[in-house]
Amino acid sequence: MAKPLFDPKELPVDAIAGEPAVAPERLTPAWLRGRFIEQPLWTPEGAEESLGSLSQRPTPTPASVLIPLVQREAGLTILLTQRTAHLTDHGGQISFPGGRAEDYDSDAVDTALRESEEEIGLARRHVDVLGTLPKYLTGTGYCVTPVVGLIAPPFEVTADPSEVAEIFEVPLAFLMDGLNHQRLSVQLPGGRRSFYAMPYGDYYIWGATAGMLRNLFHFLRA
Numbered sequence: 489m490a491k492p493l494f495d496p497k498e499l500p501v502d503a504i505a506g507e508p509a510v511a512p513e514r515l516t517p518a519w520l521r522g523r524f525i526e527q528p529l530w531t532p533e534g535a536e537e538s539l540g541s542l543s544q545r546p547t548p549t550p551a552s553v554l555i556p557l558v559q560r561e562a563g564l565t566i567l568l569t570q571r572t573a574h575l576t577d578h579g580g581q582i583s584f585p586g587g588r589a590e591d592y593d594s595d596a597v598d599t600a601l602r603e604s605e606e607e608i609g610l611a612r613r614h615v616d617v618l619g620t621l622p623k624y625l626t627g628t629g630y631c632v633t634p635v636v637g638l639i640a641p642p643f644e645v646t647a648d649p650s651e652v653a654e655i656f657e658v659p660l661a662f663l664m665d666g667l668n669h670q671r672l673s674v675q676l677p678g679g680r681r682s683f684y685a686m687p688y689g690d691y692y693i694w695g696a697t698a699g700m701l702r703n704l705f706h707f708l709r710a
Contacts, residue, residue: 496685496694499672505684507666510708515564515660517638520557523708524619524636530710532622532703548631552599553586554615555636555704558657565657566701567639568693569608572653580653582693584700585610588630596620596633608655609646614639621703626696634700658688664705669698 513519556567571583585604593599597620601612615637624632645655662668663686672694673682684702685694693701 493676494674496672496674496683497692499674501670501685502673502682503671505666505669505671505702507669507705507709509661509665509667510705512661514708515664517557517559517564520636520638520708521618527619528710530706532706533699548625548629550589550596550599550633551587551630552589552596552603552633552635553584553700554600554604554610555584555621555634555700556604556610556615556639557618557636557660558639559641560657562659564660566660566663567608567610567645567655567657568691568697569647569652570654570656570691572649572651581695582691582697584634584697585652586632586635597635600633600635607648607651609644609648610639611643614643616640621700621707624696624700624703628696630696632696632700634703636704656691658691658693662686662688663693663701664708666705669702669705 558565558567569583569585571581585607586600587603589599593602597617601615604610605612617635617637619636621634624634626632647655668686670685671682672685673680683695684698685692686698686701
């Protein structure tokens with residue numbers, strides 16, 4: 489299995505990103521819808537460096553994830569999953585629902601919606617797709633298209649126990665605040681590698697998931 493060669497939770501924090509939080513008025517469904525229509529100029533952060541995976545793919549595998557923004561009374565949240573520990577890639581880590589593209593998927597959005605249905609039972613009729621973020625290359629060899637969508641309750645989710653250990657939500661405002669973005673690094677055989685982490689209670693969000701959240705953060709701040 490491809491497993492990280494280190495435990496990120498045991499590493500010291502090098503720095504806090506520290507940018508100001510996204511303004512509350514930007515964290516509303518109407519504003520977000522306008523932002524994806526507007527498509528302002530902004531600069532995404534770089535792809536994830538290899539963080540010690542024991543299995544590297546010579547050619548990136550196309551994949552998509554859904555960034556589900558749930559419309560709660562107290563404000564938007566992001567729905568996340570904790571993957572089961574036995575999975576080959578990113579086992580036990582916090583992830584967005586999603587996975588690799590299949591030949592029968594019509595496009596990257598279709599991949600994200602299909603995978604979300606399979607992994608967490610989220611019916612695509614509940615997802616109001618706003619748009620996509622730039623593709624993100626992971627250290628485990630996936631080229632991921634993040635698909636952002638609004639989810640209006642009521643809806644039901646049921647974890648596929650073969651892939652998902654837990655489904656939970658984190659306030660969008662917490663994740664869109666640079667004071668909650670930690671920068672860490674680790675020395676590996678191939679050199680020193682850096683990555684982001686966004687711990688929230690007992691949940692340790694890091695790696696590719698944190699990297700894609702950083703790009704959402706930059707997109708909303710632009």
